[in-house]
Amino acid sequence: MRVTVVGMGRVGLTTAVALEYLGHEVAAVDRDEGLIEGLRKGTLPFHETGLEPLWRSSRIELATSLEPAHLSADFILIAVGTPGLPEGGADVSAVEAVADDVGRLASDGQDFAVVVKSTVPPGTCERVGAIIDAALHRRGCSARAAVASNPEFLREGSALFDTLYPDRIVIGAEDAETAKRLRTLYAPMIDQRFTPPEDAPRPEGYASAPVLEAKPVDAELIKYAANAFLATKLSFVNELAALAEAVGADIETVTAGLGYDPRIGPHYMKAGPGWGGPCLGKDARAFLSTAAQNRSEMSVVAAALEANARQRRRLVERLENTLGSYHGTTIGILGLAFKANTDDLADSPALEVASLLLERGARVRCFDPVSERRAQREHPELALEYHESVEELAKDCDALIVMTDWAQFRDLPWRRLARTMRGATVLDGRNILDRQLVEQAGLTYLGVGR
Ligand SMILES: NC(=O)c1ccc[n+]([C@@H]2O[C@H](COP(=O)([O-])OP(=O)(O)OC[C@H]3O[C@@H](n4cnc5c(N)ncnc54)[C@H](O)[C@@H]3O)[C@@H](O)[C@H]2O)c1
Incomplete structure (x- = not known):
C-alpha cells in the first residue's frame, strides 16, 4: 500500500x-x-x-x-x-x-x-x-x-x-x-x-x-486512559515506597509480592525518582482537562500528578537529611535522560532534581552516556558541570545520585570511585545498584523505599 x-x-x-x-x-x-x-x-x-x-x-x-x-x-x-x-x-x-x-x-x-x-x-x-x-x-x-x-x-x-x-x-x-x-x-x-x-x-x-x-472516540479515550493509568500505577508505587521507608520495609520485596497477583501484574511497578518523559505528564494533564470540560471527576489521576511532583522533592530531601545541608557540597548526577535507552530530556526527573540541588546551594556535576549535548543545548539555564565518564564525575563529590536506569550504571567500580570521592553517600534513585557492592566499597547506600 x-x-x-x-x-x-x-x-x-x-x-x-x-x-x-x-x-x-x-x-x-x-x-x-x-x-x-x-x-x-x-x-x-x-x-x-x-x-x-x-x-x-x-x-x-x-x-x-x-x-x-x-x-x-x-x-x-x-x-x-x-x-x-x-x-x-x-x-x-x-x-x-x-x-x-x-x-x-x-x-x-x-x-x-x-x-x-x-x-x-x-x-x-x-x-x-x-x-x-x-x-x-x-x-x-x-x-x-x-x-x-x-x-x-x-x-x-x-x-x-x-x-x-x-x-x-x-x-x-x-x-x-x-x-x-x-x-x-x-x-x-x-x-x-x-x-x-x-x-x-x-x-x-x-x-x-x-x-x-472501536469507534474513533473510544480509540482516542483508550490512549489517554492508558497513560493516565500508568502514571497512577507508578505514583502509587512511589508513595508506597515512602511508607516502606518509614516502616522499615523494602519496596522491591513488597512490589514483587504484589506483582504475583494477576490482577495487579509485575510490570510498571518500579519505585523511582518520579516518572517523566514527553507523554505521561502531558497526557495525564490533558486527560484531566478533558474530564473537567465534560464535568467528570478524575481525582485519582489528579492525585497521581501531585504525588509525582512530591516524589522528586522527596528524593532531594532524603539526601539532604543524610548530608545535613547542601551548602558547599558537590553532588554527582548519573544520568540525565528521563529513562534509559533514550536521549529524551522532556520532563526528566534528573533535571528537576539538579535544579533543586542548585537552588539549595550544591555544585552539580553530571554524566549521561547519550544526552549530555542535548542537555547543554536545551538547558543553558542550568549551571551543570558536564563530565565524560562516571570516574571523572565522581572525583571530589560528596554524594552520587543515580537518576537514569542506564545498564552501565548497574556495574560500576565502586571501590575505585569511593577512593576519589570526598564524601561517601550513594543515592540509588532507581534501585538498580547492588547494595552489597556499594557498601563493601565503604559507601553508604540509600535507595528508594528501602
Ligand atoms: N514520543 C513518544 O514516545 C510517543 C508515544 C506515543 C504517542 N506519542 C504521541 O504521538 C505524537 C507525536 O509524538 P512525537 O514524540 O513523535 O512528536 P515530536 O513532537 O517529537 O515530533 C512531531 C513532528 O511533527 C512535525 N510537525 C508539526 N506540525 C507539522 C505540520 N503541520 N506539518 C508537518 N510536520 C509537522 C514537527 O516538526 C516534529 O518534527 C504526539 O501526539 C505524542 O503525544 C508519542
Whole structure:
C-alpha cells in the first residue's frame, strides 16, 4: 500500500521506517527543514535503538510540505506533536493544520483515509473530519475523506521493537471499509509475516498482534486512559515506597509480592525518582482537562500528578537529611535522560532534581552516556558541570545520585570511585545498584523505599 506519514518525531519516523520495512511504499513529510535535511544525510534527530540502520537502507521519499501527490496514497497518517497547553489541555493545532492542508490539496473524485496517530483528546477525529470537509466545501471539491483514530503506544527507547511487536493495534474507524483497509496495512504485523530486523528480534512466543476495532472516540479515550493509568500505577508505587521507608520495609520485596497477583501484574511497578518523559505528564494533564470540560471527576489521576511532583522533592530531601545541608557540597548526577535507552530530556526527573540541588546551594556535576549535548543545548539555564565518564564525575563529590536506569550504571567500580570521592553517600534513585557492592566499597547506600 502507499502511505504518507506527516510528522517525523519518534512516532512518525518509527512508523514510516517500520511500514517501509514491511513492504509498503512510504512518503514522509515534516515542516522542519533542518530535520528533513538531516534525514537526507542519514542522521536521525534522536537516539532510538535499531532505527538508524533501517532508515539508512530505506527508500522513503522525503518532503517539507504536503503536496497533492501525497494525497493519492491509501493512507495519510498524522503523527505531529500535540504538546501541553499552559492550562493543561492538549494543543492540537498541528493536527488541525495538517487536516486543513489535506482539504486544500485534495483533488476532485479522490477518496482517501486520514489516520490520526497523534495522541489527541476525544472528539478530535470528528473535528479533523469537519476541518477537511470545510476546506473541500470552500473549493467545491468532490473528494471524500474518512478519518480514523489509530493511537500509538510505543515506548521511547524501544520504539522500533514496540512498533513491530505491538501489544495491541487499536483501529478506531467509523466505517467497516476503513477498518478493513487499516487491517490490511498492518497485516504483516498482525500475522507477523516478516523477517525480523537484526536489532529488533521477535520476542519468543510472539505470533500475532491483537487488534481492537472501536469507534474513533473510544480509540482516542483508550490512549489517554492508558497513560493516565500508568502514571497512577507508578505514583502509587512511589508513595508506597515512602511508607516502606518509614516502616522499615523494602519496596522491591513488597512490589514483587504484589506483582504475583494477576490482577495487579509485575510490570510498571518500579519505585523511582518520579516518572517523566514527553507523554505521561502531558497526557495525564490533558486527560484531566478533558474530564473537567465534560464535568467528570478524575481525582485519582489528579492525585497521581501531585504525588509525582512530591516524589522528586522527596528524593532531594532524603539526601539532604543524610548530608545535613547542601551548602558547599558537590553532588554527582548519573544520568540525565528521563529513562534509559533514550536521549529524551522532556520532563526528566534528573533535571528537576539538579535544579533543586542548585537552588539549595550544591555544585552539580553530571554524566549521561547519550544526552549530555542535548542537555547543554536545551538547558543553558542550568549551571551543570558536564563530565565524560562516571570516574571523572565522581572525583571530589560528596554524594552520587543515580537518576537514569542506564545498564552501565548497574556495574560500576565502586571501590575505585569511593577512593576519589570526598564524601561517601550513594543515592540509588532507581534501585538498580547492588547494595552489597556499594557498601563493601565503604559507601553508604540509600535507595528508594528501602
Ligand atoms: N514520543 C513518544 O514516545 C510517543 C508515544 C506515543 C504517542 N506519542 C504521541 O504521538 C505524537 C507525536 O509524538 P512525537 O514524540 O513523535 O512528536 P515530536 O513532537 O517529537 O515530533 C512531531 C513532528 O511533527 C512535525 N510537525 C508539526 N506540525 C507539522 C505540520 N503541520 N506539518 C508537518 N510536520 C509537522 C514537527 O516538526 C516534529 O518534527 C504526539 O501526539 C505524542 O503525544 C508519542
